[in-house]
Amino acid sequence: MVKTPSPCLNPSAQGTPSYDVVIIGCGVSGANIARRLSAYRLRVAVVEKAADVSFGTSKANSGIIHGGFHHPKKYLKSRLEIQGNWMFDRLHQELGFPFKRCGIIVAALHEDEMKAVEHLYWQGRENGALGLELCSRERLLSLEPQLSPEVVGGLYAPAGGIIEPYRFVFALVESALTNGVHLYTNWKVVDAHWNTEKKEWRLVNQEGGSLSARFVVNAAGLYADEVSRLFGAEEYIITPRKGEYFLLDRLTPVRPERVVFPVPSALSKGMLVIPTVEGTVLVGPTADPALSKEDVATTAEHLDIILEAGKRLVPGLNRNDVITTFAGLRPVLGEDFYIEPSTKVPSLIHVAGIQSPGLTASPAIGEYVKDLLKAAGLELTEKPDWNPCLPPRPQARNLSPYEWDDLVQNDPAWGHLVCRCETVTEAEIVEAIRQGHTTLDGIKYFTRAQMGRCQGAFCTYKIIKILMRETGMSYEEITKHGETSQILRGAL
């Protein structure tokens, strides 16, 4: 039997539903704000132009929970980074997304880089980063034996961690929906009107549908500048800065235990070697201007540069372990985050320029925006029945044979392996669909099916068949990530 997704997902409302707060954009910023507000007696909605949540910058990044030493204290982003980092253990307990405090290393390859390392150490201390250690060569190699023998010393930040960013967003959204928030996907805000009499905004989407809101939060990522313009609010320009990556197979023999950074330059944190929380390895990212806000192309030329940079830190990296490449776009607006109420129009909060460490800072962004809304006049009354926890969700690849067998006894779909590389069963694909993930990418990010060595060559057609059966969609309606990304057309 197909369970209908939560009634709070794409509610089919007549007329113009009205909300206390509407959040525009459901990346990690919007999702944290929504979940935080779900603890209060408020009518809250999130609108997202993509077919699923986390399909913007929040899906393609390094997945690092930063250690609080890269930026000076004068920046808001630095303070929110430290606070956000501290919030992850609790969020992990409540929501169960993959997260590990594996620690971060900054490795100096020349004596003259040690000055910069010391600067990071004192900067981190001043920021309030916990447990920072200035390390000798021997200490660093004992912490991370995969490091180059050329290393001369460095920094160790034990509070740094790794996370699966889209699974974090999915968990936040599921929690928010469970606590009464409404989510509208495929809902692009194209117009906004202030009603002076009612003191509320009317937001209009691409199909002429509308919602009204007493307060609006602009968390539209790369498009926050365009959204601001729709409201007649502040004029600013967001520039996309591209970061390209290599992804290595989980079978690579040189997976470091900790995130390995080079000594940063004035422009970027440099190219790193990142053990992902799910067992693969990322190498990257670059930091180059992008051609447009949709330009996520990767090039062989850049990827050679990345591999060379990675090899300087971890010499054992091997091109044969590469299973795919991808790119993400940083929404750059000056040096700092821009999280402030508009001074030009009423009841609008900007959450813009959220480049790195936005993922790390995002839980603190949720708190900060909640406080800004309160200061702007939003009444916050706690819900006595707010439930911060999600039920645990088993994954075949983490089960013992006995646990797995128990699940198969209750539901034979647990016994049908769909993705061999990442050990994903039919039951997990069905659960993803029931949670509202009905594109191939949505299912991929929820389950990891299609993310392994064969990149979906074995499982994609199986997933399409399950999607058709569970949703009643035809194969022509199935897309990779919504809009015009159909993968099958015409006769099969």
Ligand SMILES: Cc1cc2nc3c(=O)[nH]c(=O)nc-3n(C[C@H](O)[C@H](O)[C@H](O)COP(=O)(O)OP(=O)(O)OC[C@H]3O[C@@H](n4cnc5c(N)ncnc54)[C@H](O)[C@@H]3O)c2cc1C
């Ligand atoms: C290469 C790279 C590496 C990074 N590495 C890290 C890291 O390791 N650690 C870290 O802490 N941070 C990292 N970051 C930063 C982090 O990824 C971002 O700060 C964060 O994802 C921003 O989230 P967001 O919700 O603000 O934006 P987004 O995720 O882009 O969300 C904005 C959403 O708004 C939607 N939207 C836009 N316009 C409209 C509209 N008109 N109507 C409705 N919806 C709309 C978009 O579809 C999108 O889903 C990295 C970023 C990049 C690019």
